[in-house]
Amino acid sequence: MQVENKTFFITGGASGLGAACARLLAKSGARVVLADLNQETGSALARELAEAALFVPTNVVDEQSVQQALQAARDHFGTLHGVINCAGIGSAEKVIGKNGPSSLESFTRVININLIGTFNVIRLAGEIISQNTPEESGERGVIINTASVAAFDGQIGQAAYSASKGGIVGMTLPIAREFARYGIRVMTIAPGIFDTPLLAGLPEPARISLGQQVPFPPRLGRPDEYAALAKHIIENEMLNGEVIRLDGAIRMQPR
Numbered sequence: 001m002q003v004e005n006k007t008f009f010i011t012g013g014a015s016g017l018g019a020a021c022a023r024l025l026a027k028s029g030a031r032v033v034l035a036d037l038n039q040e041t042g043s044a045l046a047r048e049l050a051e052a053a054l055f056v057p058t059n060v061v062d063e064q065s066v067q068q069a070l071q072a073a074r075d076h077f078g079t080l081h082g083v084i085n086c087a088g089i090g091s092a093e094k095v096i097g098k099n100g101p102s103s104l105e106s107f108t109r110v111i112n113i114n115l116i117g118t119f120n121v122i123r124l125a126g127e128i129i130s131q132n133t134p135e136e137s138g139e140r141g142v143i144i145n146t147a148s149v150a151a152f153d154g155q156i157g158q159a160a161y162s163a164s165k166g167g168i169v170g171m172t173l174p175i176a177r178e179f180a181r182y183g184i185r186v187m188t189i190a191p192g193i194f195d196t197p198l199l200a201g202l203p204e205p206a207r208i209s210l211g212q213q214v215p216f217p218p219r220l221g222r223p224d225e226y227a228a229l230a231k232h233i234i235e236n237e238m239l240n241g242e243v244i245r246l247d248g249a250i251r252m253q254p255r
């Protein structure tokens with residue numbers, strides 16, 4: 001579908017990759033809902049994007065929070081044509097640490113936010129989108145999820161994070177197969193190393209070694225490059241049920 005005059009619900013839309021999608025889609029004539037925990041950065045971006053954007057404080061893990069955010073989106077913009085699931089957290093923890101086994105709580109937290117939060121939004125937004133009047137082609141909407149190269153090349157310390165992203169990879173095709181009857185496409189982007197506040201949380205040695213591992217271009221990815229792929233996915237109906245690595249050919253080393 002064309003993005004102009006369409007509405008997109010962007011989780012994690014207040015920062016990094018999600019914010020880059022919001023800026024690009026708004027500049028392209030779309031309307032964006034910034035569904036994010038961060039009131040400060042979310043409100044600031046909504047002010048920057050003016051009438052093209054609505055910030056709604058949202059916790060993707062919380063069913064009621066997502067339902068209220070989706071309702072706010074429909075109240076404000078009338079409907080919903082797509083979702084870009086960017087909300088997520090990083091984690092860096094060895095399974096056996098200096099003080100013994102890592103905690104179950106930290107593993108569970110990462111899975112809850114990154115994987116279950118993504119599923120929560122897919123199921124609630126998908127039901128809304130399935131009620132849209134279809135485009136001439138039969139398409140009603142598109143859902144884009146965010147995994148990571150860590151789903152495939154997880155480093156030491158990424159058991160929880162890689163598992164959460166591997167789960168997103170794993171559910172892409174079965175949901176695309178189910179949603180085909182509604183004319184809703186489901187895609188996942190697996191970014192490599194992108195210059196965002198999240199990556200800034202990585203220990204310096206890890207960041208340095210990663211930057212040196214990208215074959216070409218030998219640099220961190222820019223959030224606008226992620227946004228450009230997300231926009232293309234929205235516009236290209238033949239992209240469905242697939243995971244696209246966006247990573248400069250990096251295959252991460254064990255550490």
Ligand SMILES: CCCCCCCCCCCCC[C@H](O)CC(=O)SCCNC(=O)CCNC(=O)[C@H](O)C(C)(C)COP(=O)(O)OP(=O)(O)OC[C@H]1O[C@@H](n2cnc3c(N)ncnc32)[C@H](O)[C@@H]1OP(=O)(O)O
Pocket residue numbers: 090091092093094147148149150155156157158191192193194198199201202203205206207209210252254255
């Ligand atoms: C709740 C806390 C959150 C903390 C912030 C988490 C930020 C996560 C950011 C993710 C960004 C998005 C990720 C994106 O999807 C793309 C990627 O996946 S990028 C790949 C990211 N890689 C990692 O996340 C690796 C995580 N692992 C580590 O950081 C470390 O292994 C560890 C878990 C912190 C354990 O480190 P140590 O206790 O130092 O243990 P070691 O004994 O293994 O270290 C020995 C030695 O090696 C150095 N080192 C450790 N990890 C790395 C590395 N990844 N690359 C290079 N060098 C590394 C470490 O500094 C030690 O050096 P020494 O001190 O002995 O000289």
Ligand SMILES: NC(=O)c1ccc[n+]([C@@H]2O[C@H](COP(=O)([O-])OP(=O)(O)OC[C@H]3O[C@@H](n4cnc5c(N)ncnc54)[C@H](O)[C@@H]3O)[C@@H](O)[C@H]2O)c1
Pocket residue numbers: 011012013014015016017018035036037038058059060061085086087088089090113114117146147148149190191192193194195196197198199
């Ligand atoms: N930056 C990278 O190198 C990289 C690489 C691969 C994948 N990713 C993934 O891309 C996505 C975006 O990451 P980013 O780098 O832009 O990070 P970021 O930290 O800049 O943005 C993440 C946003 O998600 C929000 N968020 C976190 N938990 C939330 C929750 N429970 N409910 C709603 N919002 C929540 C945060 O407030 C933040 O605004 C994440 O899923 C991340 O795992 C990032």
